[in-house]
Amino acid sequence: MSMKSQEWGLAAAETARRPDDALALELVRGTEAAALAAGRWAGHSDDSARLAAIDAMHTSLRSVAMDGVVVLGVGTQDDSPALFHGAEVGAGDGPVCDIAISIGDGALSEARDVPRALTAVAVSARGAMADLAPQHSMEKLAVGPGLADVVDITRPVAENLRRIAVAKGVRVSDVVVATLNRRRHVELAREIQDAGARVHLVEGGEIAGAVAAARPEHPIDVFLCTGNAVEGVVAAAALSCLGGSMQARLVPEGPAQQPAAVTRTEDLVGKESVVFCASGVTTSELLRGVRNDGEGCTTTRSLVLCSDPDTVRTIQSEHRYVRERGRG
Secondary structure (H helix, E strand, O other), X not given: OOHHHHHHHHHHHXXXXXXXXXXXXXXXXXXXXXXXXXXXXXXXXOOHHHHHHHHHHHHHHOOOOOEEEEEEOOOOOOOOOOOOOOOEEOOXXXXXXXXXXXXXXXXXXXXXXXXXXXXXXXXXXXXXXXXXXXXXXXXXXXXXXXXXXXXOOOOOHHHHHHHHHHHHOOOHHHOEEEEEOOHHHHHHHHHHHHOOOEEEEEOOOHHHHHHHOOOOOOOOOEEEEEEEHHHXXXXXXXXXXXXXXXXXXXXXXXXXXXXXXXXXXXXXXXXXXXXXXXXXXXXXXXXXXXXXXXXXXXXXXXXXXXXXXXXXXXXXXXXXXXXXXXXX
């Protein structure tokens, strides 16, 4: 075998070990399974939906052709023995990758006290994903394609909104700014309105809000919020696949602590070989939730993104089952 053939073979083998479109289509079965499990408990106030979703996703991920490590999971090994930080997932072959998992982002809205949730998975090449403490609070700014160099999370909100308006060729009063409908964002919403822009309150969680900012069918120009690290990394993966951008910084834990450095999309998930899958539990700005027609068919809607090859898929799946006689 020639040296050139050997080099080509090594390059092909390395490419085959990266997250790709085929892996994305396997992973969506996991987010669908988790959404179906959580959907059965929609509207209940206990933790049953989250626990059922974790178990369903863990079961599904075990058979996926990948060699994955959970970098951002759903707790510690003590309180979540399935998808905790550092857990190995997958069948052990296929792409070598880092994984972040979000179960029930936006699960309870303080305004409505009902589930508004997504189940989501983000994947990047091994070593590319930021390993952050999941409980850390994080300020986030998300925008769509073409606006990454226009905004700066360290600038005042009003200045960023003026810059967005100039870049898009519109008035500030036409700029739509999304933020979570949470008490902690009351002052932020007032600041946006004082700058002259429009406020869109997101009920469906921060992943839905951030990704909507990069989707052309949504009117959102920018998403601002303070949330946790897991959803920030998962949203960054989606934005990376869509050509959007995220800027984030960890919130100081005490008054004496200095502000954290700004991290960007590539710092959170790397620059290439990124995959994102999400399925709706209940309807949000991004996806329609689980629907049961009462006749043995449950429908899920999912968004599947891949950076290489660059693909965007919206998948509607019908999950059919046989109803037992004599039971409603």
